Amino acid sequence: MCAVKTKAVVKQQESLARDIYSLVLSVPEIAKEARAGQFVSLYSRDGSKLLPRPISLCEVEQEKGLIRLVYRIAGFGTKEFSKLQAEDTIEVMGPLGNGFDKKDKRAVLIGGGIGIPPMLELAKELSCEKSIVVGFRDETFLLDDLKKYGSVYVASEDGKTGVRGTVLDAIKEYGIEGDIIYACGPTPMLRAVKEYALANDIEAQLSLEEKMACGIGACLACVCKSTEVDGHSHVHNKRICKDGPVFDAREVEI
Numbered sequence: 001m002c003a004v005k006t007k008a009v010v011k012q013q014e015s016l017a018r019d020i021y022s023l024v025l026s027v028p029e030i031a032k033e034a035r036a037g038q039f040v041s042l043y044s045r046d047g048s049k050l051l052p053r054p055i056s057l058c059e060v061e062q063e064k065g066l067i068r069l070v071y072r073i074a075g076f077g078t079k080e081f082s083k084l085q086a087e088d089t090i091e092v093m094g095p096l097g098n099g100f101d102k103k104d105k106r107a108v109l110i111g112g113g114i115g116i117p118p119m120l121e122l123a124k125e126l127s128c129e130k131s132i133v134v135g136f137r138d139e140t141f142l143l144d145d146l147k148k149y150g151s152v153y154v155a156s157e158d159g160k161t162g163v164r165g166t167v168l169d170a171i172k173e174y175g176i177e178g179d180i181i182y183a184c185g186p187t188p189m190l191r192a193v194k195e196y197a198l199a200n201d202i203e204a205q206l207s208l209e210e211k212m213a214c215g216i217g218a219c220l221a222c223v224c225k226s227t228e229v230d231g232h233s234h235v236h237n238k239r240i241c242k243d244g245p246v247f248d249a250r251e252v253e254i
Contacts, residue, residue, distance in 0.1 A: 002033075003093055003094055003095060003096050004029045004030060004093065004094070005091065005092070005093040006027060006029055006030070006091070006092065006093075007089045007090070007091055007092075008025040008026060008027035008030075008067075008089065008090050008091075008092045009025065009026040009027075009087065009088075009089055010023065010024070010025060010026075010084045010085065010086055010087060010088045010089070010090065011024045011025065011026050011066065011086060012024040012086060013082075013084055013085065013086070016070065016141040016142070017139040017140070017141045018139055019072050019073040020070065020071070020072050020073075020114075020139075020141050021070070021071055021072075021073070021081070021082050022058070022068060022069070022070045023068070023069045023070075023071070023081065023084065024066055024067070024068050024069075025066065025067050025068075025069070025090070025092065026064075026065055026066055027065065027066075027067060027092055027094075028065030030067060030092065030094045030095055031060055031061065031062050031064075031065045031066055031067050032062050032065070033095050034057055034060045034062075034067060034094065034095040035057075035060065035095070035099045035100075035121075035125065036057065036060075036099050036100050036102075036118060036121040036122035036124075036125050037056075037057075037097070037098070037099030037100040037118055037121075037122065037184075037207055037245070037246045038056075038057055038094065038095040038096060038097050038098070038099045039054050039055060039056045039057060039094065039095070039096050039097055039245065040054070040055060040057065040067065040069070040092050040093060040094030040095060040096060041053065041054050041055075041092065041093045041094065041096060042055060042069075042077070042081060042090055042091070042092050043090070043091040043092070043093075044076070044077050044080055045080065045090075046076075046080070049076065049077065052077075052093065053077040053078060053081070054096070055069045055071045056069070056114075056115075056117055056118045056184070056207075056245075057069065057095070057117075057118065057121055058070040058117035058118065058120050058121060058142075059120055059121050059124070060121055067094075069117075070114075070116075070117035070120075070141070070142065071114065071117075072113075072114045097245050097246070098243065098245070098246055099246055100122055100182055100205055100207070100246050101205060101246070102122075102125060102126055103128075103179075103180050103203070104127070104128050105128060105178070105179035105180045105203075106128060106129045106130075106177070106178045106179045106180070107126055107128050107129070107130040107131070107178055107179070107180050107181075107182060108130070108131050108133060108171070108176060108177075108178035108180070108181045108182070109122060109123055109126075109130055109131070109132045109133065109150070109181075109182050109183075110133045110134075110135075110167050110181060110182070110183040110184075110185070110189075110193055111132075111133075111134045111135070111167075111183070111184055111185055112134070112135040112167060112183075112184070112185025112186055112189040113135070113136070113137065113185055113186060114209075115183075115184035115185030115186065115189070115207065115209060116134050116136075116141070116142055116146075116184075116185075117142065118184045118207060119132060119134070119146065119182070119184065120142060120145055120146055120149075122182055123146060123149035123150050124149055126149075130149070130150040130151075130178075131150060131151050131153065131176045131178060132146050132149070132150045132151065132152045132153070133152075133153045133154075133155070133167045133170050133171055133176060134146065134152065134153070134154055134155070134167070135154075135155040135156070135166060135167040135170070135185070135189065136154070136155070136156045136157070136161065137156070137157050137158075138156065138157065138158050138160065140154065140156070140161050153170045153171075153174050153176060154170065155167050155169055155170040166189065166192065167185075167189060167193070168192055168193070168196055171196075178202065179202065179203070180202065180203045180204070180205070181193060181196075181197050181202055181203070181204040181205070181249075182204075182205050182207075183204065183205070183206050183207065184206070184207035184209070185209070186209060187208075187209065187254055190206050190208065190209075190254055191254050193206065193249075194206060194249045194254060197249055198249065198250075203248075203249075204248070204249035205246055205247070205248060205249065206246070206247055206248075206249050206252070206254070207245045207246045208245050208246075208247065208252070208254070209245075
């Protein structure tokens with residue numbers, strides 16, 4: 001599977017919540033190869049901004065040649081992307097990284113914040129029994145989309161939606177069980193999920209969030225500590241953009 005750099009055409013963009021946007025791009029060359037857990041890099045039109053912005057895949061429609069990205073405005077690049085309208089074009093590279101290794105087991109999908117969007121495509125691709133646990137700070141998004149593919153359980157910091165607390169609080173509150181965990185979200189959440197999985201002898205795959213520069217593994221700006229020696233750097237490092245972003249929980253120290 002080789003990444004390509006090409007022009008994508010904007011088909012639709014809408015606001016889902018405060019600073020959260022859904023962007024649909026027509027880019028058949030990428031859509032035909034993309035799968036859950038991978039990401040693409042979007043390039044700014046500002047020539048002074050050389051580095052692209054990595055954004056996880058939320059949905060893929062291979063037959064239509066479409067990908068959907070749900071992202072949060074976090075800086076100059078994503079602010080620029082939020083202004084895109086139908087029929088605009090944008091330079092994109094992908095699909096990048098390694099996605100989830102899908103297993104035929106009872107699955108618990110866990111997403112926190114902007115780590116929720118990758119869970120939608122994963123839920124679509126999995127054919128097993130699945131529980132989807134999502135955590136929000138306050139405003140919710142993508143709940144109706146997720147409910148099409150599994151039972152959805154919600155945790156929120158303010159307690160206005162679902163269980164007040166964390167995704168693990170929701171798992172305990174609802175007695176959710178599974179044989180494998182797939183998770184994406186902020187590092188503190190992933191650290192807690194890893195500890196929970198190891199303590200309960202449950203297989204877990206974690207999609208790590210990290211600031212990236214090149215997005216193709218050349219610059220070593222997004223390394224994480226690994227339990228094994230990396231064949232590229234020859235130290236206990238893994239490149240999140242190239243070796244991940246999805247790792248077996250036992251592979252990485254977080």
